[in-house]
Amino acid sequence: MTPILEARDLTKRYHDFTLRDISVEIPPGCITAFFGPTGAGKTTLMKLLTHQIPASSGTVHVFGLCYDDREEEIKNRIGYVPQEPNFYQDRSVEFNARFAASFFEHWDGGAFYRMLDEFRVGRGKTLKRLSRGQKTLFSIALALSHQADLLILDEPTAGLDIIFRRTILERLRKFVADGGRAVVVSSHITDGLEDIAEYVNFLSEGRLVFQSEKDELLARWKRVHFKDGALPPDLVRQLSDVRQQPFGSSGLSRDFLAIRELLEPGIASGDIKVENARLDDILIAMHQGE
Amino acid sequence: MSPILRKSSFFFITHLCTFSIPPLTMLPEWRNRGMLSVLALWVPVWLSSSVLWSERQESYAFLRTLPVTDREIVRTKFGLALGFAVIYWLILSLLIRGAWGSTPEYAGYMALASLTCVIAIILAAGWYIFSWRFGPSALTVGVMAFLMIVILTTWIADVRRMVRIGGIGILAPRWLAEGPWTYQAGLFVIALAAYYGLMRLAVRVKIKSEV
Numbered sequence: 001m002t003p004i005l006e007a008r009d010l011t012k013r014y015h016d017f018t019l020r021d022i023s024v025e026i027p028p029g030c031i032t033a034f035f036g037p038t039g040a041g042k043t044t045l046m047k048l049l050t051h052q053i054p055a056s057s058g059t060v061h062v063f064g065l066c067y068d069d070r071e072e073e074i075k076n077r078i079g080y081v082p083q084e085p086n087f088y089q090d091r092s093v094e095f096n097a098r099f100a101a102s103f104f105e106h107w108d109g110g111a112f113y114r115m116l117d118e119f120r121v122g123r124g125k126t127l128k129r130l131s132r133g134q135k136t137l138f139s140i141a142l143a144l145s146h147q148a149d150l151l152i153l154d155e156p157t158a159g160l161d162i163i164f165r166r167t168i169l170e171r172l173r174k175f176v177a178d179g180g181r182a183v184v185v186s187s188h189i190t191d192g193l194e195d196i197a198e199y200v201n202f203l204s205e206g207r208l209v210f211q212s213e214k215d216e217l218l219a220r221w222k223r224v225h226f227k228d229g230a231l232p233p234d235l236v237r238q239l240s241d242v243r244q245q246p247f248g249s250s251g252l253s254r255d256f257l258a259i260r261e262l263l264e265p266g267i268a269s270g271d272i273k274v275e276n277a278r279l280d281d282i283l284i285a286m287h288q289g290e
Numbered sequence: 291m292s293p294i295l296r297k298s299s300f301f302f303i304t305h306l307c308t309f310s311i312p313p314l315t316m317l318p319e320w321r322n323r324g325m326l327s328v329l330a331l332w333v334p335v336w337l338s339s340s341v342l343w344s345e346r347q348e349s350y351a352f353l354r355t356l357p358v359t360d361r362e363i364v365r366t367k368f369g370l371a372l373g374f375a376v377i378y379w380l381i382l383s384l385l386i387r388g389a390w391g392s393t394p395e396y397a398g399y400m401a402l403a404s405l406t407c408v409i410a411i412i413l414a415a416g417w418y419i420f421s422w423r424f425g426p427s428a429l430t431v432g433v434m435a436f437l438m439i440v441i442l443t444t445w446i447a448d449v450r451r452m453v454r455i456g457g458i459g460i461l462a463p464r465w466l467a468e469g470p471w472t473y474q475a476g477l478f479v480i481a482l483a484a485y486y487g488l489m490r491l492a493v494r495v496k497i498k499s500e501v
Contacts, residue, residue, distance in 0.1 A: 052354040053500050075357035086351030096352075102293045103356040 002064065004028050004150050004182040005049060010058035012044050019044045019206045022058070026150070026199075029179035031172060033193050034186040035283050036203035042186040043083050045203065046154040049184065050080050062150065076105050079143030083154040085135040089128040093121060093138060104146035112145035119164065132159035140168060144175070151175060153185045157192060169196050194279040202286055210286055214279075221277040221285075222256035224263065225249075230271035235262060240285045252277055252285055294358070294366045301344040302337075302374045309336040310378075326386055330403040333378055334410040335440050337371055341417045342433040346426050350501065360496040364418075368489045371414040379407040394467075401466035404474055408481040415488035422492065425501040 005026035012019040019041040026032050036042050047053045049060060051067040051074075060067060062074045087096045093116070101107040116123060119137035127135065136159055143151055151172070157165045172183050173196050187193055194200075200217055202210040224231075224239060227248040236242065238259065239251025253259060256274070266272030309332045344367075353363060382403040390396040413436075421429040466473050 050355065052351075054498055071359050072357040075355075080355045082351070082355065084351075086349050088347070088349055088352065090347070099293050099297070100352075100356055103358055105357075 001027050004063060005184065006061045007049060008059045010045070010048055010060065011056045012041075012048055012053065013056045017041070017044075017206060019048070022048075022208050024201065024208070024211065026182050026184055028182050029176050030198040031176055031183040031185065031193075031196050032199040032201065033190075033197035034184070034201045034203055035190060035193075035279075036186075036188065037287060038188050039205075040188075040203040041206045042188070042203055043154050046080075046083075046152055046184070046186055050075075050078060050152055076146070077149045079146065079148035079151045081136065081139040081143050081151070081153040081156050083158070085127075085139045087127045087135070087138075090126060092124055092126055093130070094123045096127060096138075097123075097142065100142055101146075106147040108145050108147065112141055115141040115144060118167075133161065133164065136160060137164065137168075140171075144171065149181045151181075151183045151185075153183070155187055156185060157187065157189075165192055169193070172196060190279040190283065200279070202283055204287055217282065218276050218279075220255055220257060221282045222253050222274050223277045223281070224251055224253050224256075225273040225275070226251075226266065227271045230266045231263075235259065240288075241281060252281055254285070292366050294353070294363060295370055298344040298348075298367060298370055301347070302340040302370065305336055305340040305343065306374070306378070309339070326382070326389055326399050327402055329385070330382055330399070330406045331440075333375065333403075333406045334413050335437060336378075337375060337410040337414040338417055338433050338436055340374070341371065341414050341421070342429060345418070345421045345429055348426075350499075360499075361493050364489060364492045364496050367418055368415060368485070368492065371418075372411055372485065375407050375411045375414075379403060382407075397467035398464060401464070401474060404477060405466065408477060411485055412481065412488070415485055415492065419488065419492050419495050422496045422499040422501065 003025040005024070007022055007024050010019070010022040017039075022045060024032075034042050034045065044053070048055050049062075051060065051071060063077060065074050067074060088099070091099075097112060097116075101109065101112075113123070116138070119134070119141060121130065121134050121138050121141070127138075130138065136156060140153075140156065143153070153172075156168060160168065169192050172185070175181055176183055185193060185197070194214070197214055200210075200212055200214045201208060225245065225248065226236075230248070236249075236251065239253055242249055242251035263272050263274065267274065310329060350363075383400060386396060386399045386403060390399060417429060417433060420432060466477065
């Protein structure tokens with residue numbers, strides 16, 4: 001399957017931070033998530049993927065094209081939602097929308113204004129009077145109104161209430177449903193995104209420390225609940241994030257498939273229970289180097 | 291019409307009004323006291339302040355998310371400054387012609403207008419590059435300092451007195467006025483070549499810019 005976006009050895013050096021050797025492929029029909037703590041380099045990566053800042057080294061190809069000679073064509077097919085929307089703050093929502101619309105070849109004004117109404121963002125309001133969440137919703141409406149084939153969203157759910165968060169996640173799911181388009185999303189929280197992302201990447205201190213299909217990740221990482229004494233001590237030591245609980249303890253197994261056979265007697269007797277690990281527990285464990 | 295052009299034009303037109311209309315209303319009364327020279331000397335002030343305010347109100351973070359290249363942005367902005375300078379030069383030419391007819395003063399005033407317009411576009415190009423390299427905050431400091439110096443100098447040194455004192459602002463027009471017309475044509479060619487060179491430099495600066 002030809003990737004919609006392909007980045008090779010992407011590096012961006014600042015005097016106090018370096019995003020180093022990022023190589024990713026974004027397949028069509030999927031939502032790919034980039035998680036990581038604040039300052040991990042997610043926004044820098046999103047900006048590099050959309051050619052908003054020049055890379056120190058490395059290449060990015062989108063739809064098989066290169067930004068160097070086909071930037072306009074590529075950006076016509078990308079919908080981008082920034083972490084900090086930087087529109088013309090003193091101008092109205094309507095002005096900003098008309099300004100953006102005049103650059104896109106396939107602008108759908110009807111769809112845009114329907115979304116604005118659905119998101120309850122006033123057309124006549126100046127941007128500086130919108131809340132952070134409303135600005136994000138305005139960005140999302142812009143990104144979804146010019147028939148983009150790739151959506152890149154930087155922390156799109158931050159500042160949104162639970163209802164709009166769910167609405168947006170549902171829209172993202174529908175966006176990729178036809179199999180030809182893709183979504184790249186970055187976030188420092190997994191809330192909601194873990195349900196819709198097919199591919200998970202983890203950034204830490206400017207490095208891509210992990211990338212995997214989500215299902216593969218969840219098959220390997222499991223939370224094991226066990227009564228005291230049900231697990232041999234050496235097996236307990238292999239678990240991370242071990243917590244005391246009312247009926248015993250629980251810990252995170254990073255390679256459940258390797259210890260499965262050892263646990264089966266306990267599972268059969270009811271002394272051990274296994275459940276899917278939460279994505280944020282896995283990411284925290286990775287971040288702590290466990 | 292490009293939306294960038296449309297948006298930036300607003301600042302050039304409003305600043306043109308700010309800097310030119312008040313002296314123009316006094317033109318009949320001040321005609322013999324060098325008000326045309328003042329109008330000519332305002333060109334660098336007007337273009338510099340227009341560049342400053344249009345850049346302060348610009349959102350490159352937004353533009354970078356839209357299908358427009360840095361090259362196109364630079365060409366649009368440079369074209370705008372050049373276009374307005376040419377229009378202003380044409381208006382000045384008509385005013386000077388109307389005021390002085392075919393007198394010896396005409397050539398001198400025309401030379402001054404040409405020289406200030408040339409200086410203004412080179413300055414505008416410099417301000418754009420400065421802004422994209424160091425950001426609008428640094429540009430504000432630079433342009434405000436420039437404006438203060440020019441305004442103070444203009445108020446303190448009366449134009450007629452400057453004629454007696456000399457200085458490059460007066461000697462150069464006099465030299466151009468006394469020379470053959472090819473001097474002025476040469477000035478325009480050199481200025482346009484420099485402007486084109488600065489535009490190419492600006493594209494390189496803009497592509498690397500993150501402000």
